[in-house]
Amino acid sequence: MTKRSVSIHVPALTRVEGEGSLRLRIEHGEIQELALDIFEPPRYFEKFLEGRRHHEVLDTVARICGICPIAYQMSAAQAIEQAFGLDPGPWVRDMRRVFYCGEWLQSHALHVHLLAAPDFLGFDSVVGMAARHPEVVRRGLRLQGLGNALIRLLGGRSVHPVGACVGGFFRAPDAAEVDDMLEQLRAALPDAHDLVLWAAALKLPQDEQAFTCVALRHDTDYPFEQGRIVSDDGLSVPIEQYEDHFIEEHRPHSTALFSLLHGAPYLVGPLARLNLNHDRLPAASLSLLRQTGMTFPSNNMFHSLLARTLEIHVAIVEAIRLLENYRRPVSPQVEVTPRAGIGCGATEAPRGLLWHRYELDDQGIVRAARIVPPTSQNQARIEADLRRSLRQFGLNRPDDKLRLRAETVIRNYDPCISCATHFLKIGVTRR
Amino acid sequence: MIRIIGLGSPFGDDRVGWHVIELLQGRLDAQVDLVTLDRPGAAMINWMAGVQRLVIIDALASGQPPGHIARLTAADLDSQTGGTSSHQLDLAQTFELACALDCLPDQVEIYGIEIDTLQSAELSRPVMDAAATLARRLAGSFSTAANEPQAAMDSIGV
Numbered sequence: 160m161t162k163r164s165v166s167i168h169v170p171a172l173t174r175v176e177g178e179g180s181l182r183l184r185i186e187h188g189e190i191q192e193l194a195l196d197i198f199e200p201p202r203y204f205e206k207f208l209e210g211r212r213h214h215e216v217l218d219t220v221a222r223i224c225g226i227c228p229i230a231y232q233m234s235a236a237q238a239i240e241q242a243f244g245l246d247p248g249p250w251v252r253d254m255r256r257v258f259y260c261g262e263w264l265q266s267h268a269l270h271v272h273l274l275a276a277p278d279f280l281g282f283d284s285v286v287g288m289a290a291r292h293p294e295v296v297r298r299g300l301r302l303q304g305l306g307n308a309l310i311r312l313l314g315g316r317s318v319h320p321v322g323a324c325v326g327g328f329f330r331a332p333d334a335a336e337v338d339d340m341l342e343q344l345r346a347a348l349p350d351a352h353d354l355v356l357w358a359a360a361l362k363l364p365q366d367e368q369a370f371t372c373v374a375l376r377h378d379t380d381y382p383f384e385q386g387r388i389v390s391d392d393g394l395s396v397p398i399e400q401y402e403d404h405f406i407e408e409h410r411p412h413s414t415a416l417f418s419l420l421h422g423a424p425y426l427v428g429p430l431a432r433l434n435l436n437h438d439r440l441p442a443a444s445l446s447l448l449r450q451t452g453m454t455f456p457s458n459n460m461f462h463s464l465l466a467r468t469l470e471i472h473v474a475i476v477e478a479i480r481l482l483e484n485y486r487r488p489v490s491p492q493v494e495v496t497p498r499a500g501i502g503c504g505a506t507e508a509p510r511g512l513l514w515h516r517y518e519l520d521d522q523g524i525v526r527a528a529r530i531v532p533p534t535s536q537n538q539a540r541i542e543a544d545l546r547r548s549l550r551q552f553g554l555n556r557p558d559d560k561l562r563l564r565a566e567t568v569i570r571n572y573d574p575c576i577s578c579a580t581h582f583l584k585i586g587v588t589r590r
Numbered sequence: 591m592i593r594i595i596g597l598g599s600p601f602g603d604d605r606v607g608w609h610v611i612e613l614l615q616g617r618l619d620a621q622v623d624l625v626t627l628d629r630p631g632a633a634m635i636n637w638m639a640g641v642q643r644l645v646i647i648d649a650l651a652s653g654q655p656p657g658h659i660a661r662l663t664a665a666d667l668d669s670q671t672g673g674t675s676s677h678q679l680d681l682a683q684t685f686e687l688a689c690a691l692d693c694l695p696d697q698v699e700i701y702g703i704e705i706d707t708l709q710s711a712e713l714s715r716p717v718m719d720a721a722a723t724l725a726r727r728l729a730g731s732f733s734t735a736a737n738e739p740q741a742a743m744d745s746i747g748v
Contacts (some may be wrong), residue, residue, distance in 0.1 A: 225628075269632060271678065286683060297691055304636040318628045575734035 165558065176213050178219060181545075181565055185554050187274060193256030193549075194414060195542055195569070208417030213239050213497060213523035219317045220515075220530070221408070221494065224575060226269070229262040229310065232323045233384050234515040236237035239325045242502030242519050245495060250488045251327040253481045258313045258323065259383040259506070260474035260481075265306025265317070266509035267429070267467040267474075270573045271358070272299030275464055275589045278567040295357065301406045302471060305347050309478060312340050337485045344479045351472040352447060358468040359451035363461040364567075368547055370458065372539060373420060375507050381439045381473055382432060384506045389435055390420060391456065391552075397503035401418050401514050407535065426513025428572065429466035429483055430457065441476045463571050497523025508533050510573050536572045541572050565584035593623045593641045593695075594617030597630060597648040597681075597725070603656070603705035603717045607647045610703075613725035618732045635688050636731035644695040647724065648681065650702030658704040659724055733744060 165185040184192035204223055220235045221228035233255055240247060251283050272295070273285045282288040289296040307317035312321060312332050314320020330338075373394070376384035389395045394404060407416035419425075433440075434456035441447065447457070448469055453462070499521040505514045511533030518527040547567055552564045596613065597608035607651070608626045615624065625637055638644060650660055651688075669684035688694040701724055706714040713721065 273632060284683075286686045286690055289687055293691050296687075297693075300632050300635055300691075303632055307633055307636075317633070 165554070165561075170288060173584050180510050181287075181569070183545075183549070183561070183565065188554055190546055190554065193542060193546055194413075195545075199578045205530055208517075208525045208528040209488050213243075213495070213519060213525070215523060216517070217323055217325065218319075218321065218387075221321075223530070223532075225318060226266050226575060227262055227510065227513075228319050228509045229258055229314070229323070229514075230506055230513050232320075233259060233506045234324060234454055234504040234508075235517070236325050236504065237384065237506065238502040238504030238515045238517045239519065240502065241504065242500035242517060243325075243495060243523070244500070245326065245493065247327050247493050251492070253484075254313055254331075254381050254491075255329060257478050257481050258310065259322075260403075260478040261306045261312070261314075261317075263306070263383075263470055263474040263509050264309060265303045268303035268306060270509075271354075271464060271467050271471075272296055272303075274570055274573065275467075276361075278295060278563075278570060279363060279464070280297065298354060300333075302347060302350055302354070304448055305343055306474075308343060309340065312336060320490050324492055326495045327490075331487050332485075333487060334485070337482050341421045341479060341482050344475050344482070347475055348472075351468075354466070355447050355468045355472055356451060358465045359453055361464070363459070363464065364434050366461060366548055366551065367458050368460065368544065370460070370544075371411040371420060371423065371425040372434045372456070372458070373425045373427050373511075373512060373536070374432040374435045375505060377439065379399060379439070381436055381441065381444075381477070382507050383477075388505060388512070390425065391435060394420070398514065399503045401503065402516075403529075405531070405536075407531065413538065416535045416537055418536040419539060425536065426545045427462075427533045428463065429470050429509075429511075430460065430463040431511060432507060433457075433469065435440065440469075441473060443476050444473045447472060460548075460568075461571055467573075495523075497521060505552040506546075510534060510575055511536060522578030530574070534572075537572050537574065538587075541569055541574065544568055544572075553560065591621060591623060591641050592643045592645070593625060593637060594618075594645040594647065594728065594732075595625045595627055595634065595637060597627055597646065599628055600711075602708040602710045602712070603703075603714055604649045604708055604730050606649050606705065606717050609718070609721045610647045610701075610712060610725050610728070613721060614728060617725075617729040619734060622732045629679075630681040630684040631685075632687075634684050635691065635693060637692050638688055638695055640694045643697040644696070644699070645728070646700045648680070648700065648702055649705045652702070653703060654704040655681060655716070656704050656706035656714060657720035659720050660702040660704070662700040663700055664689075664698050664700070667700070706711045 180196045182192060182194045182196060208219060216233045216235050220231035223231050229508050277284055277288045280288055285296060297533050310317045310320055313328055314322040322330060371390055373390045375382035376389040377386035386399060387395050387397055396404060405418055405420050410417055437455040453465060463554055501518045503516045505512060513533055514531040516529040517525055545565055549565060550570045596611035598605045598607035611624050611626050627634055661686040685694060703717060703720045704719055
């Protein structure tokens with residue numbers, strides 16, 4: 160055991176979304192302080208929404224995140240429709256799922272290739288990785304571009320899309336647009352297939368640990384936009400009961416809130432979703448998973464990368480299934496009649512469960528809003544993982560190795576600090 | 591293929607890249623493709639496929655007077671190495687990645703228009719004038735239409 164004291168401060172964590180830092184103080188071989196400091200300023204979106212009309216909400220919440228605007232729009236639409244007692248019907252449900260597939264595709268493809276893979280292949284950045292593994296990066300960019308095209312099909316544009324509304328969509332694509340999209344999706348299946356096998360062959364750190372997974376679970380489908388909130392320790396509740404079981408608390412070092420389930424940290428995101436829903440995978444994705452020889456549930460957090468690649472495959476398979484049955488409706492939206500009420504929405508953003516609650520008056524004006532993003536929910540889990548992973552990695556290792564491992568652990572969660580608003584840079588102090 | 595990409599956002603003078611593309615609509619030869627994007631990064635690389643000549647128009651903050659037009663090359667850009675995120679792959683990193691992937695077009699020209707303010711919803715006067723000047727010169731360079739004044743792109747300041 161070392162006698163030295165170590166202080167590592169990573170003042171600006173890279174390859175994560177947004178601004179945060181990590182402080183680590185090791186004394187006499189023990190971690191005395193470990194804090195994920197989130198100093199990106201709070202963004203007050205919930206307050207901005209107060210006084211806004213229901214039809215302004217989707218455009219507003221899309222601005223919370225440039226990577227996952229659809230997740231924000233879908234959770235909000237669901238919540239407002241619930242408050243108004245509105246069922247937008249099966250066509251809207253199916254197209255929202257297709258829309259969501261586009262977001263998973265582009266977000267997961269970006270994270271796997273630009274942010275995470277360089278850690279596991281020994282590069283500082285995707286630029287260095289691209290020089291040695293150009294085909295891997297090209298494949299990733301093709302998949303990301305496909306995700307953007309799918310988003311444009313229903314959203315009009317891929318960044319902060321404008322096609323969705325409360326009640327459905329502003330426009331239904333025509334048959335030729337859908338046929339063209341189907342052709343692109345089918346052509347991308349081999350890329351998605353190869354990506355999963357590539358990810359399964361990566362030498363990921365072996366780091367088994369105990370954690371609680373939380374995700375939506377639907378009766379029949381892999382969860383995107385519907386389901387009950389479930390955990391692997393027995394929770395199974397309708398989304399309206401979220402606040403009965405989950406709390407958010409402030410901690411002095413973070414402008415993001417820390418979420419706890421029954422007082423303890425938990426995991427949301429691709430690994431949690433796959434651990435809780437591997438029996439809901441489409442047949443082709445399940446068959447591909449079996450081909451890898453990997454089994455889920457897994458308690459190796461680094462299997463998040465494999466889960467992300469498998470969800471890319473799921474997104475393509477699911478979008479093909481839904482678009483093969485496409486019929487252009489008479490109207491892409493149902494009529495919206497405001498009424499006073501409270502509604503909740505919960506969908507699976509690429510980074511995990513995204514829960515919204517709105518209180519609206521009889522004019523459809525927002526009186527109160529609450530938004531719980533995935534990264535806030537993962538913050539306590541990330542800190543718990545860091546404590547355990549760094550101890551297992553060896554606190555006597557040199558500072559730069561400790562720092563890289565800490566950053567790798569954090570990036571594995573794909574934290575979106577801007578969304579959590581409420582995040583990374585590392586400082587290690589040793590004594 | 592020639593592609594002109596305007597980078598920008600809806601905020602004040604940062605919109606200038608988009609504005610130049612708006613001004614160029616219908617004024618160029620058919621083989622010149624016009625695109626607006628909100629950021630450089632991975633998605634931009636997909637717009638480089640099959641392109642021989644790429645022109646980027648972006649807002650610039652270099653300490654010059656508002657409206658100053660700078661003509662740059664990829665080598666002139668200052669990359670912040672190691673700081674990549676999918677929100678923040680900057681223009682220099684995007685070119686580095688494209689180069690590593692062997693998909694950087696043979697010719698890359700970057701026009702930066704010095705901006706004034708991001709506080710207003712509208713473009714500031716000097717930036718609007720500079721956008722019109724740049725659009726006129728690009729139209730002259732990429733159009734065979736007789737009514738477009740031909741202008742040598744080299745005449746734009748650096």
